[in-house]
Amino acid sequence: MKKVLSMVLVAAMTMSLLAGCASxxxxxxxxxSSTTQAQADSVDTSDTSADSTDGAAASxxxxxxxxxxxxxxxxxxxxxxxxxxxxxxxxxxxxxGGINGYQVEYNFQDDExxxxxxxxxxxxxxxxxxxxxxxxxxxxxxxxxxxxxxxxNMFQITPSGSSVDCITNPNVFQVCFTxxxxxxxxxxxxxxxxxxxxxxxxxxSSDVYSSGIYAKFAEEASAKGxxxxxxxxxxxxxxxxxxxxxxxxxxxxxxxxxxxIYYTEASLILSQADKMGFDTKFFGCDGLDGILGVxxxxxxxxxxxxxxxxxxxxxxxxxxxAFVTEYNKRFGENPNQxxxxxxxxxxxxxxxxxxxxxxxxxxxxxxxxxxxxxxxSVSIDGLTGLxxxxxxxxxxxxxxxxxxxxxxxxxxxx
Amino acid sequence: xxxxxxxKKFRDNIITYLLVIVIFAVVESLKATGHIxxxxxxxxxxxxxxxxxxxxxxxxxxxxxxxSLGHAGFMCVGAFSGAFFSKxxxxxxxxxxxxxxxxxxxxxxxxxxxxxxxxxxxxxLKGDYLAIVTLAFGEIIKNVINVLYVGKDSEGFHFSxxxxxxxxxxxxxxxxxxxxxxxxxxxxxSSFEAGFxxxxxxxxxxxxxxxSRDGRAIMSIRDNTIASESVGINVTRYKxxxxxxxxxxxGVAGVLxxxxxxxxxxxxxxxxxxxxxxxxLFVVLGGIGNIRGSxxxxxxxxxxxELLRGLADYRMLIYAIVLIILMIFNWSPAILELRKKxxxxxxxxxKKTKEVE
Numbered sequence: 116m117k118k119v120l121s122m123v124l125v126a127a128m129t130m131s132l133l134a135g136c137a138s139x140x141x142x143x144x145x146x147x148s149s150t151t152q153a154q155a156d157s158v159d160t161s162d163t164s165a166d167s168t169d170g171a172a173a174s175x176x177x178x179x180x181x182x183x184x185x186x187x188x189x190x191x192x193x194x195x196x197x198x199x200x201x202x203x204x205x206x207x208x209x210x211x212g213g214i215n216g217y218q219v220e221y222n223f224q225d226d227e228x229x230x231x232x233x234x235x236x237x238x239x240x241x242x243x244x245x246x247x248x249x250x251x252x253x254x255x256x257x258x259x260x261x262x263x264x265x266x267x268n269m270f271q272i273t274p275s276g277s278s279v280d281c282i283t284n285p286n287v288f289q290v291c292f293t294x295x296x297x298x299x300x301x302x303x304x305x306x307x308x309x310x311x312x313x314x315x316x317x318x319x320s321s322d323v324y325s326s327g328i329y330a331k332f333a334e335e336a337s338a339k340g341x342x343x344x345x346x347x348x349x350x351x352x353x354x355x356x357x358x359x360x361x362x363x364x365x366x367x368x369x370x371x372x373x374x375x376i377y378y379t380e381a382s383l384i385l386s387q388a389d390k391m392g393f394d395t396k397f398f399g400c401d402g403l404d405g406i407l408g409v410x411x412x413x414x415x416x417x418x419x420x421x422x423x424x425x426x427x428x429x430x431x432x433x434x435x436x437a438f439v440t441e442y443n444k445r446f447g448e449n450p451n452q453x454x455x456x457x458x459x460x461x462x463x464x465x466x467x468x469x470x471x472x473x474x475x476x477x478x479x480x481x482x483x484x485x486x487x488x489x490x491x492s493v494s495i496d497g498l499t500g501l502x503x504x505x506x507x508x509x510x511x512x513x514x515x516x517x518x519x520x521x522x523x524x525x526x527x528x529x
Numbered sequence: 530x531x532x533x534x535x536x537k538k539f540r541d542n543i544i545t546y547l548l549v550i551v552i553f554a555v556v557e558s559l560k561a562t563g564h565i566x567x568x569x570x571x572x573x574x575x576x577x578x579x580x581x582x583x584x585x586x587x588x589x590x591x592x593x594x595x596x597s598l599g600h601a602g603f604m605c606v607g608a609f610s611g612a613f614f615s616k617x618x619x620x621x622x623x624x625x626x627x628x629x630x631x632x633x634x635x636x637x638x639x640x641x642x643x644x645x646x647x648x649x650x651x652x653x654l655k656g657d658y659l660a661i662v663t664l665a666f667g668e669i670i671k672n673v674i675n676v677l678y679v680g681k682d683s684e685g686f687h688f689s690x691x692x693x694x695x696x697x698x699x700x701x702x703x704x705x706x707x708x709x710x711x712x713x714x715x716x717x718x719s720s721f722e723a724g725f726x727x728x729x730x731x732x733x734x735x736x737x738x739x740x741s742r743d744g745r746a747i748m749s750i751r752d753n754t755i756a757s758e759s760v761g762i763n764v765t766r767y768k769x770x771x772x773x774x775x776x777x778x779x780g781v782a783g784v785l786x787x788x789x790x791x792x793x794x795x796x797x798x799x800x801x802x803x804x805x806x807x808x809x810l811f812v813v814l815g816g817i818g819n820i821r822g823s824x825x826x827x828x829x830x831x832x833x834x835e836l837l838r839g840l841a842d843y844r845m846l847i848y849a850i851v852l853i854i855l856m857i858f859n860w861s862p863a864i865l866e867l868r869k870k871x872x873x874x875x876x877x878x879x880k881k882t883k884e885v886e
Contacts, residue, residue: 235835237571238567239570334694346692
């Protein structure tokens with residue numbers, strides 16, 4: 116009898132726990148559950164206009180933009196940059212009267228660099244009433260979330276998810292270059308400007324970004340007749356000692372080392388190459404942006420390093436200066452390229468919503484349809500490029516800028 | 530009915546089954562009436578995955594008494610073999626449930642094969658060697674998959690450990706495992722219902738194994754190896770059996786995982802050392818050797834960090850504190866004493882004795 120009773124109690128407790136979870140959660144998501152439900156319904160069926168207006172009326176006529184990225188763990192630097200920069204953009208927009216006269220609400224959720232957690236964050240934002248998604252920050256998470264957002268037909272723009280798989284669905288657009296484009300652009304630049312003829316590559320095989328760029332770079336290089344004399348990989352578990360990779364490059368007589376990696380590892384490579392007395396040119400992609408800010412790194416070693424990047428924090432145009440000053444004031448550091456991408460992403464959302472005359476009372480799916488057609492017609496002058504346009508497949512058209520580090524500053528190569 | 534009254538074990542098992550079925554029914558009805566948030570809906574499959582994993586590890590840690598720190602590795606093996614199969618046959622087998630069932634069987638077989646191979650040398654040893662070897666296994670598997678490139682074209686399969694370019698695929702070829710980018714575009718076959726069926730199946734296998742002659746042999750090895758050897762039990766054989774089954778079940782969880790998300794990558798976050806520890810955490814907090822406890826703790830601890838999202842930055846901090854409190858509540862001798870004194874069971878008993886008086 117006792118057993119039976121305890122069984123019933125356990126079952127009841129667990130049930131109440133699970134049931135409680137559901138109701139608590141919707142309540143804490145700051146919209147009442149009926150709103151969420153109405154919106155969810157309108158996504159599913161997208162025929163009940165009464166439902167969708169109902170939902171918007173209850174949410175107070177604001178645009179709800181959600182963001183997803185890692186703000187804890189190893190890749191937190193990128194997620195935090197995106198979160199902060201988007202916050203600046205949203206605040207500016209709100210201060211200037213919002214989008215189409217409606218204020219913008221912004222909510223950023225952590226995904227811990229885990230695909231599964233990223234989808235959880237997405238679902239959480241949906242409960243909050245998100246209408247447009249700016250995220251995810253990293254490629255892998257972005258692919259997982261894009262599959263979900265396609266089901267809901269929610270407009271999604273990723274600031275920095277650069278893999279091609281991110282934009283296979285028609286509702287997803289990118290602000291950054293795709294990895295293949297960067298690889299091709301880098302190979303073209305090196306060949307066309309006669310920077311070098313024998314190239315060594317050091318890349319991170321465990322990183323989607325790095326291996327994605329390398330794969331296309333290798334393809335384009337062989338097509339263009341650029342000789343790759345050594346291609347050495349490292350992995351996330353093994354990224355402190357690069358002497359083997361550098362030695363290979365030196366032995367094979369490389370006159371340029373291509374580094375499609377992030378700046379933390381690149382700074383180590385530069386100092387180790389210096390110790391070995393390996394004097395050569397280094398060439399990188401947008402991941403190298405930020406190398407001058409690495410702690411305990413002798414910035415003079417980076418002299419002469421070339422990189423293709425859409426953004427440099429010390430550019431002197433008004434928009435960049437204003438953004439960098441504001442970011443510095445609020446967060447006490449220089450923004451990196453991820454921050455600039457996120458800032459542009461928010462302004463892109465603003466532009467397409469204004470182009471389509473979208474109001475918050477429209478259903479998520481209608482906003483998406485309008486924004487999708489708007490994306491192919493807008494042209495944005497952002498921090499990461501002038502006159503950015505998008506094709507229907509979601510990739511951005513903007514010119515990469517080739518920078519060279521001279522006198523401790525990023526200088527545009529003319 | 531007599532069996533229900535007289536056999537404590539049987540009663541316990543029925544309670545475990547009922548618990549799972551009742552929760553399933555409640556969640557299903559909540560889903561049908563729309564009283565469940567999107568977040569919860571998205572969490573249902575992961576909860577099933579981790580419950581299955583926790584049961585698998587409990588079989589290894591609680592019943593067999595061997596510590597394994599590589600169950601995320603077995604999950605990884607199952608996930609990639611299952612997803613590989615599904616991706617290859619997505620066009621051939623168009624009936625999703627059939628394909629999914631085949632994928633599960635393949636995932637389970639491959640994972641148990643790896644478990645078997647690792648077990649052959651290691652389970653002959655005494656001591657904590659299994660923990661060390663499985664720990665290494667998990668890391669090795671993750672790294673191997675990160676450099677593995679597999680493609681398919683009209684000529685068959687191409688393998689490479691270098692990069693995508695050296696696969697030399699023909700026109701129209703398809704890269705299936707793309708190194709660090711893993712497998713993208715696995716069909717989305719997992720569902721809460723499938724997860725539920727798999728949990729029941731897992732429970733059925735594990736609980737029946739425990740109650741069988743083999744199960745008693747396994748537990749006797751845990752309790753005293755020398756004594757069980759002396760009565761003629763083939764220690765290595767039974768150890769291998771339990772460990773292989775445990776690995777296979779973890780593989781099933783992996784297949785479920787692979788078919789839940791669109792992109793499958795072997796990252797430290799999902800298949801690394803930390804994941805193995807998390808699964809061990811479910812088992813330890815739920816009670817080592819207590820299958821029902823594993824189910825409850827896996828469910829609660831998977832849901833907890835997501836439900837704390839409202840607390841923003843303090844989320845992971847609070848999660849850690851909750852874990853410490855749970856640990857103390859479960860194992861501290863002083864608390865155990867208190868729990869004995871003020872338990873519901875005691876309360877009822879006292880009442881009864883008073884009534885009698």
